[in-house]
Each structure stands twice: as C-alpha cells, then as structure tokens.
Amino acid sequence: VTVFVPRDAAALAVGADKVAAAIVREAAARNLDVTIIRNGSRGMLWLETLVEVRTPQGRMAYGPVKAPDVPSLFDAGFLTGGAHRLAHGLTSEIPFLKGQTRLTFARCGVTDPLSLEDYRHYKGLKGLEAAVAMAPADIVKQVTDSGLRGRGGAGFPTGVKWKTVADAKADQKYIVCNADEGDSGTFADRMIMEGDPFVLIEGMAIAAIAVGATKGYIYTRSEYPHAIAVMQEAIEIARREGILGASVLGSPHAFDMEVRVGAGAYVCGEETSLLNSLEGKRGIVRAKPPLPALEGLFGKPTVVNNVMSLASVPVIMDRGAQFYRDFGVGRSHGTIPIQLAGNLKHGGLYETAFGLTLGELVNDIGGGTITGRPVKAVQVGGPLGAYFPQDLFDTIFDYEAFAAAGGLIGHAGIVVFDDTVDMLAQARFAMEFCAIESCGKCTPCRIGAVRGVETVDRIARGDAAAIPLLESLCNTMKAGSLCALGGFTPYPVMSALTHFPADFDRMKEAAE
Numbered sequence: 001v002t003v004f005v006p007r008d009a010a011a012l013a014v015g016a017d018k019v020a021a022a023i024v025r026e027a028a029a030r031n032l033d034v035t036i037i038r039n040g041s042r043g044m045l046w047l048e049t050l051v052e053v054r055t056p057q058g059r060m061a062y063g064p065v066k067a068p069d070v071p072s073l074f075d076a077g078f079l080t081g082g083a084h085r086l087a088h089g090l091t092s093e094i095p096f097l098k099g100q101t102r103l104t105f106a107r108c109g110v111t112d113p114l115s116l117e118d119y120r121h122y123k124g125l126k127g128l129e130a131a132v133a134m135a136p137a138d139i140v141k142q143v144t145d146s147g148l149r150g151r152g153g154a155g156f157p158t159g160v161k162w163k164t165v166a167d168a169k170a171d172q173k174y175i176v177c178n179a180d181e182g183d184s185g186t187f188a189d190r191m192i193m194e195g196d197p198f199v200l201i202e203g204m205a206i207a208a209i210a211v212g213a214t215k216g217y218i219y220t221r222s223e224y225p226h227a228i229a230v231m232q233e234a235i236e237i238a239r240r241e242g243i244l245g246a247s248v249l250g251s252p253h254a255f256d257m258e259v260r261v262g263a264g265a266y267v268c269g270e271e272t273s274l275l276n277s278l279e280g281k282r283g284i285v286r287a288k289p290p291l292p293a294l295e296g297l298f299g300k301p302t303v304v305n306n307v308m309s310l311a312s313v314p315v316i317m318d319r320g321a322q323f324y325r326d327f328g329v330g331r332s333h334g335t336i337p338i339q340l341a342g343n344l345k346h347g348g349l350y351e352t353a354f355g356l357t358l359g360e361l362v363n364d365i366g367g368g369t370i371t372g373r374p375v376k377a378v379q380v381g382g383p384l385g386a387y388f389p390q391d392l393f394d395t396i397f398d399y400e401a402f403a404a405a406g407g408l409i410g411h412a413g414i415v416v417f418d419d420t421v422d423m424l425a426q427a428r429f430a431m432e433f434c435a436i437e438s439c440g441k442c443t444p445c446r447i448g449a450v451r452g453v454e455t456v457d458r459i460a461r462g463d464a465a466a467i468p469l470l471e472s473l474c475n476t477m478k479a480g481s482l483c484a485l486g487g488f489t490p491y492p493v494m495s496a497l498t499h500f501p502a503d504f505d506r507m508k509e510a511a512e
Ligand code: NAI
Pocket: 150, 152, 153, 154, 155, 156, 160, 161, 164, 180, 181, 182, 183, 186, 269, 270, 271, 291, 292, 293, 304, 306, 381, 382, 384, 408, 409, 410, 411, 483, 484
C-alpha cells in the first residue's frame, strides 16, 4: 500500500516526519507492507499533516494527522480507506481542492518531487520537448500570446521581457529566478520548489532556449532550507538525465543552473538588488535604466523572473498560448496561485483563474476567520500591499481591478485580520518595516520611513496635525523612491488611514 506524507516545510513544521516514522513503526508492528512517498503539499495547510492512501477508488485523505493518531488510523483500516474521525474521503473531492484550476500546481502534492519518472508520468517535460523543437523566437511569441504576466508582483508581460533579452546582442546571457519570496503571507514559490522542483527547472530551461542563455541561477533565501535541498537534488538529477548540461534533451542548446542563497534581506527580492547580491556585492538597489534585460547579471542581458512566472511556462508550451490565455479576466490571463494566510479557517494555496472577488476568497474559500470574529481588514500583496476593508470585498482579483481600488495583488498573498487589529499599529509597522529593510540608497525611503514611524507615533499620542504630515510624507515616498520598497510603503499606510480613520482618531479616544 502506498501512503503519502508530505515533506513540505509547512507539514514538517507540524510534525510530518514524526507521522511518517509512526506509520513505518506501526506497519512493521502489524506486519503490513507500506511504502511511504514523501510528496509535496496539496496546499490545504489547515489539514497538515495530510496523509493520503492510494486505493483503487483514488487517493483518500486523512488530516490533520499527528503521530499519536497513527495507531487509530491503522485500527480504522485507513490503508483501505477506512472511516476515521480525520477522514475526508477522496482528496480530489475536498471542496478547497476541487474548486481550483491547477495549471502551475498541477503536480504539487500529487507526485514524489524528486521522481523524474513521476514527473514525466504527469505530463512533465512536455513543454520543454515542444520548445526544443521550435525556433527560439516562436517560444517567445507563444509566451507573449499566452498573456502571462510577471507573477512576482509587477505583472509585466513575461514575453515582452524575454523578447528584450532575446534581441540583445551579447556573448553571454543569464536566466535568474527570483525565489526570494519576501512577501508576508506568501509561500507559493517555496511550495513549488519543495513539491515540484522539475517544473521550475523546465521553465528555466525553456526561458534559456528562448533568449539564448546558457546559465541560470535560482536566488532564494536561507530561511528556505528544504526548498534549497530539494532544488539542488533535482538539479543534479536533471543534469544526470540530460535535461541540463551541454545538450538540453539532446538539442544543440546548452543550459545549466545552480542555487544561490541570500542572507535574508527583503530588498534582495528587488531584482537589481538581487543581482548585486548574486554578484557578491551588497544588496543595494541599482537605478533603472539600464534594465536587467539589457544589462543585468555581470552586466549581461538577463531574464529575471519570479518562480511562479517560470513555473507557469511549461504548461503554456505544452497546451498552447490560447489554452492559457482563455483563463482569467480582462488583461489578467491564466491562473494565479493565491496564498490565503492570516486569521482564516482554511489557509493555504488556491490556484484559480483571475476573476474571483476578494470576498469570495476570504469568506467562501478561506472560510472566514479562525477566531470567529468579523473580518476587519485584508492585506493583499505583502507588506507593501494595501489594506482592504469589507466594503471593498467585491474587488475582482486581477491586476487592473486592484490597482483601480488603490491596491496591488503583488505576489498574490492575502493576510486576513479580525476586528481586534489596530490599523494605526499596522501603519506604524509598515513604516518600521521599511525603515529596517531600506537599502539606504535613496533619501525618501531611508529618511522618510524613519520620519514615518515618528509621525505615526505623534498621531498615536493624539496629535491630529500629524495626519496631513503623514499624507504628505507618503506622497513624497511614493513619487520619489527609487524602488518599490520605499515607493509602495505608502500603500499600507494610506489605505489604513483612508479606510480605518477611527483607529487614527486618538484624540477622540483620549477624550472618551
Ligand atoms: P517594475 O514595474 O519596475 O518592473 C517589472 C519587471 O519588468 C522588471 O523585471 C523590469 O526589469 C521589467 N521591465 C520593465 N520594463 C521593461 C521593458 N521595457 N523591457 C523589458 N523588461 C522590462 O517592478 P519591480 O520593481 O520589479 O517590482 C515591483 C513589484 O514587486 C511590486 O508590484 C510588488 O508587488 C512586488 N514585490 C514582490 C515581492 C515578492 O516577495 N514576490 C516582494 C516585494 C515586492
């Protein structure tokens, strides 16, 4: 009998290794033949450790399983899908999973992440096989036509970026995968690296062939040790199997890659700062232009793409541009892996076509708050994203709709807060975060964020005159900062002030 116990960091954090060991122990004691596969996570984090059993009907789910539950699972006959208080029936029928459109995460949680055989069995490498048979310019065209936009947050058309690099003349070009994933409440990059590393390798190899790059780097954070280990092992397997190296899948294209580990500065997720860090320099932002597409790593034309952008490419190459493009709304095509986090009953990864409303995501899919209290605010797009009140719950999840509502979808992380949150404290936190993480290159951010903390503190002491000052400071930071860190910090601050003015009215509170 095959039993799946995730090796994803979220599962490990709640004792997946102990669960796996308990299953081995219990099976041996009962003389039962059990094979354990350490799969990726299905993304239903409230059910971790989610143990699955392969049965003739399909995979049956049990969770959240703790090691002490294991004997009772055996007693209940879970190896044949027996009933148990932790049983959820067929995994594929769990509403949270059933409602999704999994294109990028199609294999995550399904396969053994380090089994190339599994990867091929579930349509892996089909995109790369198609790409090696195509002219590079046609690959770029297919990605452009798919409508794929940068999933790191900015939503810049991936195909246009690739074309810029492809058209640049140089003796060396690079593919850099931004896996720094610094946004609060986000974990999609980590999940795919731990749960389906070959899809990222495949996406990077396709990008390399498309633009004429021969070397790739995955830049990730030291806080992701499991992702680093899985990626490194997967790269070695890919090299052994002729996916990477002097001849990619027997083609005339050479491509190899390695993993580089940052030291955990938020700003190193900004692409130029990341490139400096990769070059062994301090992670300080570079002025643009020149764009990294023209002068990137070591001054050479470089594709810098987020993990999600690159991992979405194989399915586009396999199923075609139109297939991908048909998902979504407006100018936001395809699917987006949304990460539901914070005070939610059902937190996890939800991949869906663009177009759900924020309210559907929080209330229907996320199940509302775990505390049972009303939702007060939802921060979308990481620490630089705006706070949305319930009034804005009909905002459609797409790049333009969020921008029109004064926010951004960023890396698609959603962090939910109930009515106990103090939005003045959240505004202060945004400024404090910026002050700590600022690279120091430009004045509006380096000085502005520190003054921002002081100004919020003045408001907290009941100095209402400091409110227009905070607004003015935010405008300066927004207009004058060199990169998104200083430039976007005003989003959480101003949205807190605009949508939750009562929390800033400390004079009134003091009077009461
Ligand atoms: P940006 O709009 O300056 O650039 C987006 C991308 O397009 C960059 O790679 C840029 O080099 C490229 N680009 C722009 N014009 C181009 C052209 N004409 N030809 C070729 N390439 C071109 O945005 P930026 O500063 O790179 O990213 C900001 C976003 O990052 C924010 O929206 C935020 O949501 C997101 N972010 C994501 C985080 C994460 O953890 N994933 C953390 C922090 C911020």
